[in-house]
Amino acid sequence: MEPIAEASITDVAGFSAGAVHAGIKKDGKSLDLCILASERPAVAAGVFTRNKVRAAPVKLAEERLRSGRCQAVIVNAGNANACTGDRGMADARRMTELAAAKLGIPVNDVAVASTGVIGVHLPMEKVESGVAAIQLSRTAGHDAARAIMTTDLVSKEAGCTVRLGSHTVRIAGMAKGSGMIHPNMATMLGFMVTDAAVAPSFLRRALHEAVDRSFNQMTVDGDTSTNDTLMLLANGAAGNPALDDHAVDARRFKDALTWVAAELAKAVARDGEGATKFIEMRVEGATSDDDARRAAKAVVASSLVKTAVYGADPNWGRVLCALGYSGADVDESKVDLRIGDVWLMRGGEIQPFDRQAGVDALQGPDVLIVANLNLGSGKGTAWGCDLTEGYVEINGKYTT
Amino acid sequence: MEPIAEASITDVAGFSAGAVHAGIKKDGKSLDLCILASERPAVAAGVFTRNKVRAAPVKLAEERLRSGRCQAVIVNAGNANACTGDRGMADARRMTELAAAKLGIPVNDVAVASTGVIGVHLPMEKVESGVAAIQLSRTAGHDAARAIMTTDLVSKEAGCTVRLGSHTVRIAGMAKGSGMIHPNMATMLGFMVTDAAVAPSFLRRALHEAVDRSFNQMTVDGDTSTNDTLMLLANGAAGNPALDDHAVDARRFKDALTWVAAELAKAVARDGEGATKFIEMRVEGATSDDDARRAAKAVVASSLVKTAVYGADPNWGRVLCALGYSGADVDESKVDLRIGDVWLMRGGEIQPFDRQAGVDALQGPDVLIVANLNLGSGKGTAWGCDLTEGYVEINGKYTT
Numbered sequence: 001m002e003p004i005a006e007a008s009i010t011d012v013a014g015f016s017a018g019a020v021h022a023g024i025k026k027d028g029k030s031l032d033l034c035i036l037a038s039e040r041p042a043v044a045a046g047v048f049t050r051n052k053v054r055a056a057p058v059k060l061a062e063e064r065l066r067s068g069r070c071q072a073v074i075v076n077a078g079n080a081n082a083c084t085g086d087r088g089m090a091d092a093r094r095m096t097e098l099a100a101a102k103l104g105i106p107v108n109d110v111a112v113a114s115t116g117v118i119g120v121h122l123p124m125e126k127v128e129s130g131v132a133a134i135q136l137s138r139t140a141g142h143d144a145a146r147a148i149m150t151t152d153l154v155s156k157e158a159g160c161t162v163r164l165g166s167h168t169v170r171i172a173g174m175a176k177g178s179g180m181i182h183p184n185m186a187t188m189l190g191f192m193v194t195d196a197a198v199a200p201s202f203l204r205r206a207l208h209e210a211v212d213r214s215f216n217q218m219t220v221d222g223d224t225s226t227n228d229t230l231m232l233l234a235n236g237a238a239g240n241p242a243l244d245d246h247a248v249d250a251r252r253f254k255d256a257l258t259w260v261a262a263e264l265a266k267a268v269a270r271d272g273e274g275a276t277k278f279i280e281m282r283v284e285g286a287t288s289d290d291d292a293r294r295a296a297k298a299v300v301a302s303s304l305v306k307t308a309v310y311g312a313d314p315n316w317g318r319v320l321c322a323l324g325y326s327g328a329d330v331d332e333s334k335v336d337l338r339i340g341d342v343w344l345m346r347g348g349e350i351q352p353f354d355r356q357a358g359v360d361a362l363q364g365p366d367v368l369i370v371a372n373l374n375l376g377s378g379k380g381t382a383w384g385c386d387l388t389e390g391y392v393e394i395n396g397k398y399t400t
Numbered sequence: 401m402e403p404i405a406e407a408s409i410t411d412v413a414g415f416s417a418g419a420v421h422a423g424i425k426k427d428g429k430s431l432d433l434c435i436l437a438s439e440r441p442a443v444a445a446g447v448f449t450r451n452k453v454r455a456a457p458v459k460l461a462e463e464r465l466r467s468g469r470c471q472a473v474i475v476n477a478g479n480a481n482a483c484t485g486d487r488g489m490a491d492a493r494r495m496t497e498l499a500a501a502k503l504g505i506p507v508n509d510v511a512v513a514s515t516g517v518i519g520v521h522l523p524m525e526k527v528e529s530g531v532a533a534i535q536l537s538r539t540a541g542h543d544a545a546r547a548i549m550t551t552d553l554v555s556k557e558a559g560c561t562v563r564l565g566s567h568t569v570r571i572a573g574m575a576k577g578s579g580m581i582h583p584n585m586a587t588m589l590g591f592m593v594t595d596a597a598v599a600p601s602f603l604r605r606a607l608h609e610a611v612d613r614s615f616n617q618m619t620v621d622g623d624t625s626t627n628d629t630l631m632l633l634a635n636g637a638a639g640n641p642a643l644d645d646h647a648v649d650a651r652r653f654k655d656a657l658t659w660v661a662a663e664l665a666k667a668v669a670r671d672g673e674g675a676t677k678f679i680e681m682r683v684e685g686a687t688s689d690d691d692a693r694r695a696a697k698a699v700v701a702s703s704l705v706k707t708a709v710y711g712a713d714p715n716w717g718r719v720l721c722a723l724g725y726s727g728a729d730v731d732e733s734k735v736d737l738r739i740g741d742v743w744l745m746r747g748g749e750i751q752p753f754d755r756q757a758g759v760d761a762l763q764g765p766d767v768l769i770v771a772n773l774n775l776g777s778g779k780g781t782a783w784g785c786d787l788t789e790g791y792v793e794i795n796g797k798y799t800t
């Protein structure tokens with residue numbers, strides 16, 4: 001697996017993209033509508049929010065991806081098309097019709113995603129003229145990544161190459177945050193593409209495995225969105241023998257996919273609303289990997305841990321507290337805990353530490369916390385960000 | 401049921417209290433150690449944190465209350481005596497020994513609770529001289545309520561009288577917040593007393609019912625503490641025939657107990673760290689009362705709802721989103737939603753509303769949000785507070 005520098009989805013053979021400012025975002029200039037398309041129908045898989053209030057595009061995309069096939073996705077930012085009733089479903093369908101007509105492909109091979117404010121109808125005349133203005137190219141991947149942003153400060157992209165036998169395939173993706181981020185299936189919006197040839201059922205399983213170790217281990221604010229969507233398209237342009245669970249390179253491909261997904265998830269956490277620091281929580285010695293992931297996620301989701309990191313306050317009891325309520329097996333009399341290189345607890349015994357060293361370990365921009373529960377061999381990592389006045393300010397004024 | 405104005409625990413017959421500044425809090429003046437005692441052994445019940453990391457006093461108090469009997473409780477603020485290992489357990493035991501010796505009662509009839517910073521050993525010499533200095537009286541209830549405060553701005557007390565046949569009994573309580581508040585069994589610290597005579601098993605059930613409808617429906621920041629403790633002592637001084645499940649007045653007593661508990665829980669939410677507004681979320685029409693409570697709690701726990709309330713931003717999609725991920729049955733096409741008197745959704749249809757009226761409904765200090773899920777007859781309420789820059793500031797600098 002080799003990372004691709006400044007990767008974008010159009011680095012992958014057979015994928016093109018295009019983006020415009022359609023006017024859904026109100027600033028009069030930001031890209032807010034994009035189409036991502038494969039030159040041929042792709043094997044596809046998706047994961048969607050587990051929120052029971054699901055946006056119209058989520059319902060429609062899930063329906064379309066049930067076939068395991070997709071050729072293009074149309075995405076808008078600035079409006080989530082959620083809680084918009086029958087008209088919202090009609091608008092989502094219309095978006096796929098516009099993209100299908102533009103590309104000359106069947107409407108059933110087009111998926112859709114939306115992100116932005118909830119409870120407002122889409123301005124469809126703007127979407128229509130926007131679609132007409134989009135020009136797809138093999139170089140517009142970065143534009144597409146910007147067109148799906150809402151309160152994100154930076155676009156999130158990642159990609160890599162993987163050697164599968166005599167073929168080299170590419171995997172790339174883009175994602176957006178940056179509030180209402182506590183994925184319970186997928187992040188708000190993420191799109192990954194590969195030119196690998198894959199069996200549909202293998203792709204589904206590989207995607208679920210990658211998501212459980214990436215997007216589902218990342219949180220900004222504990223709110224699971226109505227629009228969480230992650231799609232993966234594999235168009236086979238690399239010409240490799242189609243991968244399935246029995247392929248020699250199956251593990252290598254899955255690991256590369258997980259790597260790209262984790263890079264995107266980390267980028268979302270790093271750009272959390274108002275965030276000034278990125279937090280990585282590693283849990284080792286849990287009774288299972290699941291338990292380790294659960295414990296790690298509880299720590300990065302804790303408002304008290306997040307504010308302590310923000311204030312560079314080595315108030316490590318809050319980490320223990322979050323481990324304790326995570327649902328994972330924890331016996332505090334066995335725990336080892338460190339922040340960066342500063343040991344705070346060993347075998348459940350409080351370690352005297354130099355307070356300034358503890359403060360330094362929390363100065364960021366990257367903060368690492370490691371706990372060994374000393375109960376088993378389970379490992380897991382989760383990512384998050386600090387909680388700042390900036391988060392409060394951004395979210396106290398979102399629709400205004 | 402008749403509320404008692406400016407109630408305190410010593411308004412209840414046979415209970416006395418005393419508090420001092422022992423020096424556990426570092427400001428050199430605030431009350432930080434108190435003893436609450438009954439003139440005779442009381443029937444007692446308690447609920448404790450479900451966090452797997454449990455402070456020493458939680459473990460000890462739970463053990464002591466297993467007998468269903470308790471005569472006194474010693475409580476300190478400023479130090480949680482959590483994650484403190486064997487020495488922490490010894491310190492907790494020592495606190496009960498000091499109180500028992502002072503009162504001349506068996507140590508097994510004394511319970512203990514602590515709140516404050518985690519992971520620091522108690523200054524036991526200060527506790528010892530503090531206990532020596534405490535003077536118990538029938539008028540020091542308000543002092544005790546202040547002695548259990550940490551970052552609380554105001555003390556929380558409530559009480560009422562209830563007529564049981566020819567006897568009038570009193571119920572009163574005190575509680576403290578105000579961060580690490582997302583009780584999953586009890587609030588951080590709460591103490592309730594009554595002079596009613598009760599059967600031990602009835603008291604346990606009555607307490608659990610009251611907690612599920614009060615403290616467990618309240619959240620400040622989603623962090624379930626290591627020290628959550630709620631105790632209820634019933635000393636029988638009122639002389640009524642002992643209440644059990646079959647008593648004519650059992651329901652009346654339970655309702656009064658729930659009322660006192662809910663008053664305390666609401667006071668904790670209102671005084672949440674950094675809070676400027678109190679939020680009450682009512683859910684009606686759920687498939688069950690449990691579902692309604694779950695849905696209501698998810699809304700008041702949502703960072704995005706809390707910041708929107710802070711900013712008086714009628715971004716009601718965030719309420720729908722939280723209902724959707726609460727785990728309760730929700731069909732957004734049926735939901736009625738209003739903030740104050742401003743209708744936002746009826747039968748799942750977006751209602752045009754005057755934006756200024758929506759802003760006004762969120763100006764506080766009391767914000768009411770009501771959702772009817774229109775799926776059944778379940779009802780539930782939850783309480784919380786807004787999320788502000790103040791919360792971030794307080795918690796970025798707690799141990800410093």
